[in-house]
Amino acid sequence: MRSPRALVRVVLPPVAFGVAFLALWEAAVKVFDLKPYFLPPPSAIWEQFRGNVGLVWDAASVSGTNALVGLIVGTVVGVALSFALARFRLLNDLVTPLAIALNAVPIFVLVAVFNNMFSITSEVPRRLMVTLVVQFIVLVNVARGLRQVEATQLELMRSYAAGQLAILRKVRVPNAVPYLFTALRIAAPASVITAFVSEYFGGSQNGLGSRIVGNIAISANAAAWAYVLGACLLGLAFFVAAVSLERVATPGGVSSRGRDGA
Amino acid sequence: MNAVDVRNLSKVFNQGRPNAVAALIDIDLSIEPGEFVSLIGPSGCGKSTQLRLIANLLEPTTGEVLVNGKPAGQARLDQDYGMAFQQAALFEWRSVAKNIELPLELKGWDKAERRKRALEMLDLVKLPEFGDALPWQLSGGMQQRVAIARALAAHPPLLLMDEPFGALDEMTREHMQDELLRICRETSTTVVFVTHSIPEAVYLSTRVVVMSPRPGRITSVIDVDLPPERDVRTREADAFFRGVTEVREALRGIGPAGSGGAP
Numbered sequence: 402m403r404s405p406r407a408l409v410r411v412v413l414p415p416v417a418f419g420v421a422f423l424a425l426w427e428a429a430v431k432v433f434d435l436k437p438y439f440l441p442p443p444s445a446i447w448e449q450f451r452g453n454v455g456l457v458w459d460a461a462s463v464s465g466t467n468a469l470v471g472l473i474v475g476t477v478v479g480v481a482l483s484f485a486l487a488r489f490r491l492l493n494d495l496v497t498p499l500a501i502a503l504n505a506v507p508i509f510v511l512v513a514v515f516n517n518m519f520s521i522t523s524e525v526p527r528r529l530m531v532t533l534v535v536q537f538i539v540l541v542n543v544a545r546g547l548r549q550v551e552a553t554q555l556e557l558m559r560s561y562a563a564g565q566l567a568i569l570r571k572v573r574v575p576n577a578v579p580y581l582f583t584a585l586r587i588a589a590p591a592s593v594i595t596a597f598v599s600e601y602f603g604g605s606q607n608g609l610g611s612r613i614v615g616n617i618a619i620s621a622n623a624a625a626w627a628y629v630l631g632a633c634l635l636g637l638a639f640f641v642a643a644v645s646l647e648r649v650a651t652p653g654g655v656s657s658r659g660r661d662g663a
Numbered sequence: 664m665n666a667v668d669v670r671n672l673s674k675v676f677n678q679g680r681p682n683a684v685a686a687l688i689d690i691d692l693s694i695e696p697g698e699f700v701s702l703i704g705p706s707g708c709g710k711s712t713q714l715r716l717i718a719n720l721l722e723p724t725t726g727e728v729l730v731n732g733k734p735a736g737q738a739r740l741d742q743d744y745g746m747a748f749q750q751a752a753l754f755e756w757r758s759v760a761k762n763i764e765l766p767l768e769l770k771g772w773d774k775a776e777r778r779k780r781a782l783e784m785l786d787l788v789k790l791p792e793f794g795d796a797l798p799w800q801l802s803g804g805m806q807q808r809v810a811i812a813r814a815l816a817a818h819p820p821l822l823l824m825d826e827p828f829g830a831l832d833e834m835t836r837e838h839m840q841d842e843l844l845r846i847c848r849e850t851s852t853t854v855v856f857v858t859h860s861i862p863e864a865v866y867l868s869t870r871v872v873v874m875s876p877r878p879g880r881i882t883s884v885i886d887v888d889l890p891p892e893r894d895v896r897t898r899e900a901d902a903f904f905r906g907v908t909e910v911r912e913a914l915r916g917i918g919p920a921g922s923g924g925a926p
Contacts, residue, residue, distance in 0.1 A: 553752035556720050560746045561769045562739055571765070575756040 441623040449627035456612075457631040464608040465635050467524055468596035471531020472588060472639075478532065479539025480581070486540070487547035487573065497544065500537050509534065512599040527599040527608075534595045538588040539581070546580025547573045582647040589643035593636040609635065664732045666821055666853040667694040667717055672726035673878075674712055685878035686712045690726070692872065692881065694853060696820065699844075701856045701864035701871045703910065709879025710857045711825050717855060718746055718823050730821060742770060744821040745814030749829040751806035753798035753813075760785065760794035763813045770817060784812035787846055804835040811843065815850060822847070822854045829859065837898075840867055844893060861914070865906040866893060873913040883913045 423443045429435065430442040437445065450457060486493040511533070515526030550572055558568045600610030609632045616625035672690040677683045687709040694700050702710040715721040717728055719735035730738035738744065745766070753762050763781040764772075772780075785791050788808040790801075798806060807827055814822055827843075828836045840863060847854055858864050864871045871885045887906050889897060897903055 551750070551752055553748045553750050554754065556715075556718075556748070557746060557752055558769075559720055560718055560739060560742075560744070561766045562742055563769050567769060571768075572754065575754070578756070 438620050438622055441626055445623040446626040446630060449623040450630050453624065453627055457609075457627060460607065460609045460612045460628060461631045461635050463524075463605075464593070464596045464600070464610065464632070465638075467527045467599070467608065468531055468592040468635075468639065471528045471596065472535050472592040474528070475532040475535025475588065475592070476539050476581075476585065479536035479584070480543055482536065482540050483543035483547060483577075486544040493544065493548075497541065500541050503537060509595050509598050510602070513602045516603050521603070522605045524605070526604065527596055530599045531592045531595045535588045535592050538591065539584045542580045542584035542587075543577050546577030550576050579651065582643070582651065585643045586640070586647065589639040590636045593632070593639050597632060664696075665693045665729070666696045666698065666731065667692070667855065668727075668729040668732075669693070669713070669717065670727050670729075672713075672716060672728060673724050674709070674716060674721065675724045678724060687716075687879040689880055692884075694855065696853050697851055698870060699847065699854045699856065699868045701858055701868040702874060703858055703861065703864045703871055703914070704874030704879070705876055705914075706859075707879070708874040708876040710874055712879065713874075714823050714825055714855060714857050718744060742766060742817050743819055744823050745817065745819045746823045747807070747810045747814045747825070747827045749826040751798070751803075751810040753806055753809060755798050757798075758794065759790070759796050759798065759801070759809050762798065762809060763816050766813065766817050780816055781812075784816050787815075787849065788812045788842070804831055804839060807831065807839060808842065811846065815846070815852065818850065820853060822852045824854065825857045826859065827856075828863070836863070841894070843867065848891075861907055861910050862898075862903075865889075865903060865910055866898060871906075871910050873910060882916065885909050885913060 426440075427442045427444060430440060482496075486496055509530050512526050512530040515529050519525045547569075554572055555568065558572055563571070597608060597610030597613075600608045601614060605611070606615055609628050612628045613625050613632070616622070616628065669690050669692040672687060673685070674687040675683055675685050690713060692700075702713060704710050712721065716723050717730065717735060719728070719739040728735040731743050733741070733743070753759075754765065757765070760778065760781040763784050764777040767777045767780060782791070782794060785794055788811060790805060790808055790812075793801065793805070793809075798809070801809065810827070811822075814824075828839050831839060843854075844867060846852070854867075856864075856867060865887055866889075868887050869891075871887060872881055873883045873885065874880065875882045885906070888902050889900070889906065
C-alpha cells in the first residue's frame with residue numbers, strides 16, 4: 402500500500418498540470434478574444450455540460466451500452482477462437498497474420514456496410530463493429546498467452562505424464578490469464594472509441610458521436626465540447642473498469658510476466 | 664535391478680534430412696540405485712540430450728533406455744523420476760506449496776494428502792514458512808530448492824537434473840550442493856546430474872561420466888574416491904583435488920567444442 406504522502410506525490414503533478422492547462426486555455430480565449438465557434442472557453446463547456454448533464458448521460462448510455470455489449474461478445478468470441486488457434490497450428494498460421502493486418506487498418510469503416518444490412522435505427526451494426534474490433538485484440542493476445550509457455554514448464558508437465566488436456570488446464574490457461582487482461586486494457590477504451598466513431602457513419606442520432614456531429618452542424622460548439630467531455634469520461638470509465646478487474650482477479654503481481662510479454 | 668540402464672543408445676536429430684545432426688552415438692551406461700552420477704563435457708556433447716532420453720522427453724534413434732527395469736516411456740507414465748532444470752520453472756500463478764503439489768495432483772492424490780506431502784517437502788528443503796508465498800517472492804536459490812522439492816514430491820527413486828545450479832552464484836551454489844547431498848541421502852534417491860563444472864561434478868558424484876562432442880559419446884567414466892558423507896573439509900581434501908585433476912585431464916583430451924574433437 403502506498404503512504405498518503407507517496408499518493409500525493411503521484412497524484413498532485415498531473416492534477417496541477419491539468420488545472421494549469423485549463424487556466425491557460427481560459428486565459429487564451431479571453432486575451433486573444435477567440436470566437437466561440439473557433440474555441441469555446443472551458444467555463445462555457447462546463448456550463449453546457451452541467452446544463453445538459455441528463456442529455457449527455459442519455460447519449461453516453463447509448464454509446465456505452467453499444468461498447469459494453471461489443472466488448473463482452475467480442476471477448477467471448479475472441480477467447481473461443483484463441484483456443485481453436487492454439488490447438489491447431491495451421492489455423493494459427495493462417496489467421497494470426499490476418500488478424501494483425503486487419504488490426505492495422507481502420508476496419509470500423511465497415512460499419513457503413515453493416516448499416517446497409519440492418520434497419521436504419523438498429524444498434525446492431527455498431528455493436529457488431531465493436532465486437533469485431535475487440536475480438537481481434539483478445540484473439541491475438543490470448544492465443545499468444547496459450548502458446549508462449551516456457552519450454553521447461555512443458556517438459557516438466559510431460560515428465561509428470563500429463564496429457565494435452567491437463568497441460569491446457571494447468572499451464573496454458575493460467576499462463577494466458579494475464580494476456581487476457583492486457584487485451585482487455587487495450588480493448589476497453591478501443592470499444593468506446595469504436596462505438597462512437599461508428600455513429601459518424603449514419604444510423605440513429607442518439608449516441609455521443611452523433612451528438613457531437615449534430616451540435617457542430619448547428620455551430621453549438623460548446624455543447625459539442627460538452628459531449629466530447631462525456632466521451633472522455635466514458636472511455637476513462639471503461640479503462641478504469643478493465644484495470645480494476647485485473648487488480649481484483651490477479652492479486653500480488655502474478656500477471657507481471659504476462660505484461661512484459663504482451 | 665539397475666536404476667538406469669542405457670544400452671547402445673544413439674540419437675540423430677532431423678534424421679534423413681540434409682541438416683541431420685548426430686547428437687549421441689554408442690552410449691552404454693548402467694547406474695545402480697543410490698549412485699550419484701554426473702554427466703560432464705563441453706557444450707554440444709549431448710549430455711542434456713542423454714538426460715532427456717532417460718526422461719523419455721525424447722525418443723532414441725537406436726538403442727534402449729530402462730529406468731527401474733522398465734522402458735523409459737513406461738517409467739515416465741509411472742512418474743518413476745523427478746526432474747529439475749537450470750530454470751526453476753515454477754508456475755508463477757501457483758503458490759510454492761501448490762507448485763510442489765502439482766505432480767501429486769496429476770497422479771490423482773486427494774487434497775489433504777497433497778498438502779501434507781508438500782509441507783513435508785518444504786521442511787526437507789528448509790523452507791517451511793514459504794508454502795503460501797508466490798514464486799517471484801523467493802530468491803533464485805530458494806526457487807531452485809522449491810523445484811527440487813517438487814521433483815521429489817512423489818518420492819521418485821530417481822532424480823534427473825540438468826544444470827540445476829548453473830544460474831546461481833558460487834556461494835549459493837556450494838550451499839545448494841550440500842543441501843542436495845543431504846536430501847538425496849535422507850531420501851535415498853539416485854541422481855543423474857548434468858553439469859559444466861568440474862568441482863561440482865567431483866564434489867557431488869560417486870561417478871563422473873566424461874563426454875565428448877560431435878558426435879556425443881562417453882570417453883571415460885571416473886570413480887570418485889571420496890567418502891559418502893561430504894562437507895566443507897571435503898572441498899579441501901587431497902582426494903577431492905585428485906578427482907578434479909583426473910576429470911580435468913579426461914576433458915583436456917577432448918578439447919572445447921569446435922576445436923576438432925577427440926584425438
